[in-house]
Amino acid sequence: MSGVKLVYFNGRGKAELIRLALTYVGIEFEEVYLKEKSEIEKLRSDGDLLFQQVPLLEIDGKRIVQSGAILRYLARRGGIYGNNNDESTRIDELFEGTRDFCGPLLGMIFRPEEDVLKEAKEKLLPRYLPVFNKVLEETGSGYLVGKSLTLADLGLIEPLLILVEYLGDQVLTGYPQLQSFYKNITSDEKIASFLVGPHRKPKNDQAYVDTVRRVLNW
Numbered sequence: 001m002s003g004v005k006l007v008y009f010n011g012r013g014k015a016e017l018i019r020l021a022l023t024y025v026g027i028e029f030e031e032v033y034l035k036e037k038s039e040i041e042k043l044r045s046d047g048d049l050l051f052q053q054v055p056l057l058e059i060d061g062k063r064i065v066q067s068g069a070i071l072r073y074l075a076r077r078g079g080i081y082g083n084n085n086d087e088s089t090r091i092d093e094l095f096e097g098t099r100d101f102c103g104p105l106l107g108m109i110f111r112p113e114e115d116v117l118k119e120a121k122e123k124l125l126p127r128y129l130p131v132f133n134k135v136l137e138e139t140g141s142g143y144l145v146g147k148s149l150t151l152a153d154l155g156l157i158e159p160l161l162i163l164v165e166y167l168g169d170q171v172l173t174g175y176p177q178l179q180s181f182y183k184n185i186t187s188d189e190k191i192a193s194f195l196v197g198p199h200r201k202p203k204n205d206q207a208y209v210d211t212v213r214r215v216l217n218w
Ligand SMILES: N[C@@H](CCC(=O)N[C@@H](CS)C(=O)NCC(=O)O)C(=O)O
Pocket: 013, 014, 052, 053, 054, 055, 065, 066, 067, 068, 216
């Protein structure tokens, strides 16, 4: 075992992309699932959570919090964060766009599904799908930046997976670059194995919501 440990809930939330990135860059890891309030309280009182929040990644003798910091650490370590400052900046720009795109979708089941999907159809899809489709058209490589997969592409596949899961693949109709992006990325060997493997979490369900509420005292 590599000793790498991801602490979060047994659900997607802010950890799912970290799980995907760890898998993609080839780092084996174990997961610790928070189930009780006392567990997060212990991490807090031990000083393990800088902002009192999870996810927490223990790796290379460090404890890293903040999902963006964790993902960038993994991206740099795995060589998927560009070859120079300009590329990394472009990756950041697009990656942050994927976070804005994905954010409202992560709340599925914490809010009524119909409301989230209605807002997604009215606001998120028309705002973000054309932009990402256009960027892919411009690079022509099948990736958002450069000629190989970067953190930005991992960031984009997360909301696309959620949308296709909830709305079907017709959600990408009219966006040919995104259709082939979706197909290519999900058939990448490492990503395909992640999607059917033990680190991939199922759709949020009531048990997950109850656990989060209990642990965080919501
Ligand atoms: N900006 C942080 C936000 C993390 C966050 O909101 N974590 C939630 C669980 S999803 C949490 O631990 N909340 C407890 C709290 O805020 O006290 C990140 O991206 O990691």
